[in-house]
């Protein structure tokens with residue numbers, strides 16, 4: 001049952017990555033075409049002002065955190081799969097699972113902290129930016 | 142392709158020889174074999190044994206693709222020696238080796254015990270709650286042709302191990318259950334007479350079970366009987382995930398229809414002869 005649980009969430013994480021990474025690509029890398037979620041359409045999507053505006057929005061902050069979690073789980077589980085196929089001893093399998101869990105949780109904690117710190121800064125430092133971002137979200141999504 | 146049936150052409154058989162008790166590593170021995178159209182690899186090996194080197198050993202029995210004994214690596218691809226015609230796969234050279242992913246007993250004979258142990262551990266038979274009835278069934282279990290169709294193709298498996306030899310996961314993970322045993326899990330799990338689904342799924346979903354399959358599909362490509370183990374494995378993943386999400390439709394094993402002699406026979410069908418044992 002445990003492997004089924006992992007694999008089910010692994011697949012779900014793959015779908016989440018597909019959706020959120022898709023969003024990321026459309027917003028950041030096709031920004032000059034789409035101008036989606038660009039609070040300052042006159043500036044490039046990846047310009048600091050636009051980036052800060054997205055940081056100020058709770059939606060984007062959460063989407064980063066979810067993407068991070070999905071990416072970490074998907075990638076680390078995938079790594080576990082690959083390494084498990086090298087015929088490890090059960091004790092080594094257990095140790096590897098524990099190590100990956102610690103690494104995953106650590107990186108997730110760090111990334112989540114960074115995302116919320118940026119969110120707090122952007123939202124706090126410039127309420128105007130936040131409200132522009134909010135308006136942009138409401139208006140364009 | 143070979144219109145001149147009488148034509149005989151020499152084909153060089155590059156055969157892997159290995160006696161584990163004596164040799165450090167396998168070596169390849171080459172034999173010139175006169176081949177005529179229609180001749181199988183098995184016949185070629187017989188020619189070598191009778192005329193060139195009687196010490197060559199391999200496993201075979203039925204010589205007609207039924208017993209599953211003669212799986213070998215033929216020009217790098219797992220197949221049955223008895224239903225592979227030499228001219229179908231070779232021009233002037235043919236390599237013949239034992240199936241990979243298994244230890245070698247001698248020359249072309251793989252040690253299939255690990256495969257059969259995995260297979261036997263998955264309860265590859267109809268399981269009923271009532272053990273006494275299972276040992277001595279007192280009636281027929283009703284099954285429609287459509288229900289039979291669900292698992293019929295998996296019953297064609299002859300346990301030849303060609304799929305196991307082709308599987309890239311098994312090449313590194315000897316503990317992986319493998320395509321043949323897992324296809325048999327599916328074969329019995331979808332059999333409406335069976336009640337052993339939960340037990341088999343638990344084993345199939347364990348650490349070296351179905352989730353180690355990457356769906357490369359080589360198992361299904363090489364199967365000489367047209368079985369599709371890769372498909373069986375994806376079905377098993379689906380069953381496991383649906384069970385985990387509590388989305389699976391549960392069904393009880395079908396009931397017994399009637400005791401022996403209590404059914405009504407179609408008048409078109411003649412009566413069976415009297416029982417010779419257990420009468």
Ligand code: HEM
Pocket residue numbers: 014015017018021071074075077078079081082354355356
């Ligand atoms: C578009 C988003 C993605 C989708 C839809 C997706 C889907 C999948 C699927 C279906 C598998 C299963 C393959 C198998 O069992 O053999 C898989 C495996 C894997 N994925 Fe992803 N994936 C995505 C993104 C990623 C990303 C971003 C990473 C890296 C962080 C990643 C790393 C892996 C690894 C390491 C495996 C295991 C490979 C293996 O099993 O052989 N994937 N992915």
Ligand code: SF4
Pocket residue numbers: 297298299300301302303304305320321324360363364365366367368369370
């Ligand atoms: S599934 Fe096919 S290749 Fe595999 S053991 Fe059965 S008959 Fe042989």
Ligand code: SF4
Pocket residue numbers: 307308309310311319320353354355356357358359360361370371374
């Ligand atoms: S589909 Fe799965 S079982 Fe079949 S050869 Fe590939 S990994 Fe092995």
Ligand code: FES
Pocket residue numbers: 200201202203204205206207208209210211212221222223224
């Ligand atoms: S000898 Fe029986 S399958 Fe080839």
